[in-house]
Amino acid sequence: MTAAPRRGSALRRLWTSEDARRGFACVVGGLVLAVMTGPEGSSTAPTSGFTGSLFHARVIGFIVFGLVLWGLITVRRRYATQVRAFSDKVTAAPRRLLPDKRVRAVVYLAVLAFAIAYPATLNSFWQEVLVDQIGVYVLLAIGLNVVVGYAGLLDLGYIAFFAIGAYSAAYWTGALPIHPPFHLNPFYAIPLAIIAAMLAGVVLGAPTLRLRGDYLAIVTLGFGEIIQIVATNLQGVTGGAQGVIGIPHFSIHLLGIHYDWGINSLPYYYLLLGFVVLVLFGFHFLENSRVGRAWVAIREDEVAAESSGINVLKYKVMAFAIGASTSGFAGMLEASKISFVEPADLTVQLSILILVLVIFGGMGSLPGAVVGAAVLQWLPQYLRVHPLLGFQQQDIYIYLGALLVVMMIFRPEGIIPSRRRKREIGLAEHGVGHADALSGQSGPVA
Amino acid sequence: MSQVSAPGPSPAPGEDAGGDEGDVVISVDAVTLRFGGLTSLSAVSLSQRRGQILAVIGPNGAGKTSLFNCLTGVYTPQEGSITFLDRSGKSTSIVGRKPHRVNRAGIARTFQTSRLFNALTAFENVKIGVESRMHTGPLGAMLRLPRTRREDRASDARATELLDFVGLRNRANDIASALPYGDRRRLEIARALGTAPEVLLLDEPAAGTNPSEKAELAALIRKVNSQMGVSVLLIEHDMGLVMALADRIVVLNFGQVIASGTPAAVQQDPAVVEAYLGAADPDEPGA
Numbered sequence: 001m002t003a004a005p006r007r008g009s010a011l012r013r014l015w016t017s018e019d020a021r022r023g024f025a026c027v028v029g030g031l032v033l034a035v036m037t038g039p040e041g042s043s044t045a046p047t048s049g050f051t052g053s054l055f056h057a058r059v060i061g062f063i064v065f066g067l068v069l070w071g072l073i074t075v076r077r078r079y080a081t082q083v084r085a086f087s088d089k090v091t092a093a094p095r096r097l098l099p100d101k102r103v104r105a106v107v108y109l110a111v112l113a114f115a116i117a118y119p120a121t122l123n124s125f126w127q128e129v130l131v132d133q134i135g136v137y138v139l140l141a142i143g144l145n146v147v148v149g150y151a152g153l154l155d156l157g158y159i160a161f162f163a164i165g166a167y168s169a170a171y172w173t174g175a176l177p178i179h180p181p182f183h184l185n186p187f188y189a190i191p192l193a194i195i196a197a198m199l200a201g202v203v204l205g206a207p208t209l210r211l212r213g214d215y216l217a218i219v220t221l222g223f224g225e226i227i228q229i230v231a232t233n234l235q236g237v238t239g240g241a242q243g244v245i246g247i248p249h250f251s252i253h254l255l256g257i258h259y260d261w262g263i264n265s266l267p268y269y270y271l272l273l274g275f276v277v278l279v280l281f282g283f284h285f286l287e288n289s290r291v292g293r294a295w296v297a298i299r300e301d302e303v304a305a306e307s308s309g310i311n312v313l314k315y316k317v318m319a320f321a322i323g324a325s326t327s328g329f330a331g332m333l334e335a336s337k338i339s340f341v342e343p344a345d346l347t348v349q350l351s352i353l354i355l356v357l358v359i360f361g362g363m364g365s366l367p368g369a370v371v372g373a374a375v376l377q378w379l380p381q382y383l384r385v386h387p388l389l390g391f392q393q394q395d396i397y398i399y400l401g402a403l404l405v406v407m408m409i410f411r412p413e414g415i416i417p418s419r420r421r422k423r424e425i426g427l428a429e430h431g432v433g434h435a436d437a438l439s440g441q442s443g444p445v446a
Numbered sequence: 447m448s449q450v451s452a453p454g455p456s457p458a459p460g461e462d463a464g465g466d467e468g469d470v471v472i473s474v475d476a477v478t479l480r481f482g483g484l485t486s487l488s489a490v491s492l493s494q495r496r497g498q499i500l501a502v503i504g505p506n507g508a509g510k511t512s513l514f515n516c517l518t519g520v521y522t523p524q525e526g527s528i529t530f531l532d533r534s535g536k537s538t539s540i541v542g543r544k545p546h547r548v549n550r551a552g553i554a555r556t557f558q559t560s561r562l563f564n565a566l567t568a569f570e571n572v573k574i575g576v577e578s579r580m581h582t583g584p585l586g587a588m589l590r591l592p593r594t595r596r597e598d599r600a601s602d603a604r605a606t607e608l609l610d611f612v613g614l615r616n617r618a619n620d621i622a623s624a625l626p627y628g629d630r631r632r633l634e635i636a637r638a639l640g641t642a643p644e645v646l647l648l649d650e651p652a653a654g655t656n657p658s659e660k661a662e663l664a665a666l667i668r669k670v671n672s673q674m675g676v677s678v679l680l681i682e683h684d685m686g687l688v689m690a691l692a693d694r695i696v697v698l699n700f701g702q703v704i705a706s707g708t709p710a711a712v713q714q715d716p717a718v719v720e721a722y723l724g725a726a727d728p729d730e731p732g733a
Contacts (some may be wrong), residue, residue, distance in 0.1 A: 032712035051568065282588035289587030290577040290601075297563050297574045304561035307518060309578030309641045318584055423565040427623055 009358040023070040032067025034059050036398075037383075037391045042425065091244070105191030112277070119269050125385075128267040133377045135272040136334045141357040141373035142366060143281060149364030149421070150292060151319035152299035153209070157191025158327055159351040161197040163231060165328025165344075166335035167238060168193035173201065173336075175247045176235050186250045186336040190329065196319045197328020205320035209313055212302075224348050231343035236372025243342030247335050249432055261337075268337045276370075277335070279326065284366055286322075296420060349397075356404055364421040371416055460685055468495040470531060471645055472517070472553075473678050477526035479512055479701075486512040487523065487701045494645070496533075499671050499678045501688045504698035504719065510681045511558070513698065514649055516540075517679070518555050519548035532644055549578070554643035556634045558650045564623035568614055568633050571622050572605040604729025605640065611674075612636040613664060628659030632666060639670065646670060648680040652687045660684070689713070697721070 007106045008137040014020045029056065038053025053059065064301070076083055098104040119130055140162065170176045172189035184192070208219040231238045237245065250261040250271065260266045286292050294315045297305035306312050335341050354373075361372020391399070407414075413422045472494040479487040494500045504510050505598060515521040516528060519540060525720075528540040530551055538551045554575075563571050571718045580597040587594055609615045612632040622633060631651060638646055651667065652660050664687055671678050682688050688695060689709045696706040699721040705712055712718055 075613065186604040285590050286584060286587045291583045291584050291587045293566075293570065293574050293577060296566060296570075300559050300563040300565060303545075304557065304563065305574075307549055307555050307557075308575045308637060309546050309554075310574070311546050322584060327717055420565050423621060427564050 019074055022073060022425050023067070026070035026073070027063055027066040029069070030062040030064075031059070033065070034062035037395060040392070057262050085312055093340075115273060119266065124265065127269060129378070129381050131265045131268045131272060132334070133381060134374050135269060135276065137354065137357060137377045138331050138373040139272070139276055139279065139326055139330040139333070140354045141361065141369040142279060143323045143330065144282060144354050145358050145361075145364065145366065145369040146286075146326070147319050147323035148358055149349060149369070149418070150285060150287060150295040150299075152295075153316060154214075154353055155220045155320070155323065156217050156348070156355070157220035157222070158354055159348075160220075160224045160227035161200060161327035162198045162331035162350075163323040163341075163346045164200050164333075165193040165331030166341040167231065167244070167331075168196040168328065169245050169332040169335040170244045170341055173248050175244050175339075176237065177235075177239055185246055185253075186332075187200075187252070190332055193332035194325045194329050197331070198325035200328075201321035201324025202317055205317040205324075206313075209320060221348065221351075224346075224351050228343055228348075230236040230348045231341075231346065238343070240254050241343060243340060243344075244335075245340050245342070247339045249339060250336055265337075268333075271279075272333060275329070277372050279329075280366055280370070287364075287366070291315070291318065300424070312401065340398060343444070356400065360404060360407060362417040362421065365418035366419065368414050368416035372414065375415070376403075417430070470494065471496045471498075472679065473527075473529045473531070474513075474517070475527045477513075477516060477523045477528060479509075479521060479523040485701055486560055487516070489526070490698070490703055491526075491729065492696045492699065492703060494677055494679055496644075496677055497671070497675060499667070499680070499691050501692035501695045502679065502681045502698060503683075503685070503688055503695060507700075508698040509701040510698055511649070512701075514555075514647060514681055517548075517647060518553065519543045519545040519574055530645070546578075549641055549643070552642075552644040553647060554638035554641045554645070555647040556631075556638055556649060556651060558653060560630045560634045562622040562630060562633060562637070564621070566622055567619050568609060568622055568625065568629075568636075569605055569618040571633055572608050572636045572640050573601050575637040576601040576604045576608070578641050608631045608636045608639055611639070611669075613662075628662060629654055631655065631659070631663060635666065635670065639674065639676070643676060645677045645679060648678065648682075650682055652682060652684045653682060660687060663687075694723060700713070 016420050035050060035053045038056070038058070041049035060149065078201070090250075098107075111320070113351055119127060124128070135437055140158070144155065144158050147153050147158070167176070169186060171178070172180050172184045172192050173186055174180060174183040194226060205220070208216055211219075232241045234240070249263070250268075252259045261271065294305070294310045296308055297308065298312050298315055302312055357373040357376050359372075360376050362368025380393075380396040383396065384393055413425050417425075454531055463529065470493045474490060474492045476489045476491055478485065478489055490509070490513060492500075492502075502510050502513060516523050519539060519542075522542050526541075529690050530538045530540055530553060532538070540548055540551070540553070543551070563574065566574075577597075580601060582594045582597050585591075604616070606615070609618050610634055614625075614629060614633055614636065615635075617629060622630065625633060633649075634648070635651075648667070651663055655663060667678055667680070668691065670676050678690070678691075680688075692709055694707065695709055695712045697704050697712060697715070697718050699717075704717045704721055705715040707715070
């Protein structure tokens with residue numbers, strides 16, 4: 001929409017044009033982003049933060065970004081109907097084909113083939129990112145998805161179970177100051193780590209899940225802190241603040257086959273891929289089972305679920321424990337891979353980050369959790385090492401936060417939402433029920 | 447109507463012997479419920495015979511909903527006992543039981559304002575009810591064990607049957623929130639029936655329905671009662687519906703049973719006329 005033509009200077013006409021103003025704002029936004037992401041100033045050269053950002057080739061990238069953003073906004077506003085018709089046309093084929101089971105199987109197989117073949121071509125930096133930053137977080141996200149997405153429970157201390165899994169691995173492989181009755185190969189420690197985390201989940205969940213609303217979030221938040229502090233201070237058991245070192249790598253010595261996962265990332269990647277695929281299958285079946293439907297019922301209307309014969313507490317504890325054991329599993333794998341656990345890594349921010357991955361991907365959706373975790377964990381690394389963009393490591397959470405805000409405005413259901421969840425959000429916006437524990441009872445009422 | 451209880455002598459106010467046909471399925475004995483200093487139910491006794499349609503009526507604030515909540519495990523009365531006797535003759539005390547355990551015992555309910563799982567389809571709503579009687583656990587579900595698949599097929603079949611029974615078969619894949627009001631009511635009944643109850647408690651099933659929906663609903667309740675052999679206890683404001691459906695009626699006022707008996711007998715009862723019907727036309731109980 002342009003303002004009515006007026007007499008006056010060309011500059012004035014330009015300024016009253018909304019398009020031009022919006023374009024100006026976009027370019028300024030791009031420049032601000034360039035300065036924010038650029039190098040820091042120092043006391044000897046206080047303006048170097050500005051000059052280093054604005055008089056550097058990377059500024060072109062940000063100006064182009066601003067212009068592209070402006071173009072997108074303008075096109076969307078001017079040609080809204082055409083854009084919608086075009087996007088409908090583009091997405092018509094996938095929307096028609098995707099419900100078909102065979103088509104979906106082909107898509108998943110193609111993704112799997114890519115996930116198997118592509119990493120081998122990467123350099124060791126990206127292979128490491130793929131395991132430590134992406135693979136482990138994908139596993140964490142699909143575990144938290146059970147708690148937050150399926151059962152609608154807000155868990156802010158999720159990383160505590162990761163810690164329990166990691167320290168269990170350290171214990172059973174004999175890396176802790178206290179020694180187990182017998183030392184185990186990391187493979188055999190997997191079930192023990194999972195069980196330990198699950199038990200912790202049950203012990204924490206059984207009393208607290210009776211409470212409704214925000215209490216669970218607060219209790220889990222506290223639990224996360226407690227675990228970190230215990231790990232830091234219980235020196236005689238956990239090795240204290242400097243962490244545990246020397247957790248053995250995975251290895252197989254069976255029937256004449258000897259294989260050691262060693263220090264390279266790629267073998268771990270394949271191990272992790274295998275586990276993730278198994279867990280995905282399990283959770284997919286779980287979602288579409290009696291148990292999964294009971295969770296949806298509880299999420300939608302606890303009172304009605306109760307009167308339909310569903311033991312609400314039991315199913316909540318179940319979801320909580322399944323999430324906890326997945327987190328413990330991930331902790332166990334990571335501990336063995338980097339052969340090291342440090343309490344300082346196990347922060348509340350990490351719990352929140354995983355929650356963000358799940359929300360970003362689409363709560364209650366397995367493909368969403370996988371894609372959300374993969375994209376959000378890959379993006380910071382990419383932005384950080386990109387030769388032109390070169391974001392500062394310590395700034396990255398600012399952008400993730402901004403991204404999440406934008407996401408919540410334009411696509412609150414996440415990148416790949418679950419059908420049910422999308423419907424719930426739609427209904428909640430019309431004042432019918434509330435989508436989950438996260439939005440509480442105080443949703444908008446039509 | 448499957449059976450009409452013989453008009454017998456009306457029992458003394460404050461007690462309800464439940465007529466004399468069949469065995470007792472729910473027995474409420476001297477239940478008193480207080481909220482602080484407020485006595486919501488005082489020494490309420492009533493009993494329901496198996497296969498009966500029992501209506502509890504009374505003016506606003508008479509304690510109908512409190513009684514309902516005691517029967518479904520939402521409230522725990524301070525005094526008295528509520529006993530449920532199932533077909534095998536096992537008696538279960540309802541007092542102090544959680545709602546899901548009351549449901550397990552064999553008492554299903556609907557809500558005054560329908561509480562469906564709104565983002566799910568009609569079919570899924572009913573299936574959740576049916577599945578609450580199954581046994582698949584998380585491990586069985588993740589591994590898709592044979593029992594899981596068997597139970598899944600069985601609950602699919604049962605849910606389809608029940609949707610058929612309430613006349614919503616062609617709406618099976620519609621989202622619950624998109625259904626018209628009358629259909630939502632019927633879906634709620636189907637979900638409750640999914641849990642294979644012996645007694646179905648209906649909390650004002652006709653609230654907010656139009657006359658044609660009301661007639662359909664009455665027919666459905668009668669069908670549930672006669673074809674499935676489910677005893678029905680309903681709390682209702684709509685006198686037309688109550689008079690047409692109920693085998694017996696219990697009248698509450700100020701938390702006490704003031705009368706009980708057949709619809710005809712209750713309509714004549716001077717205490718009822720004074721407390722409830724007297725003020726207005728019997729079809730307009732000042733709801």
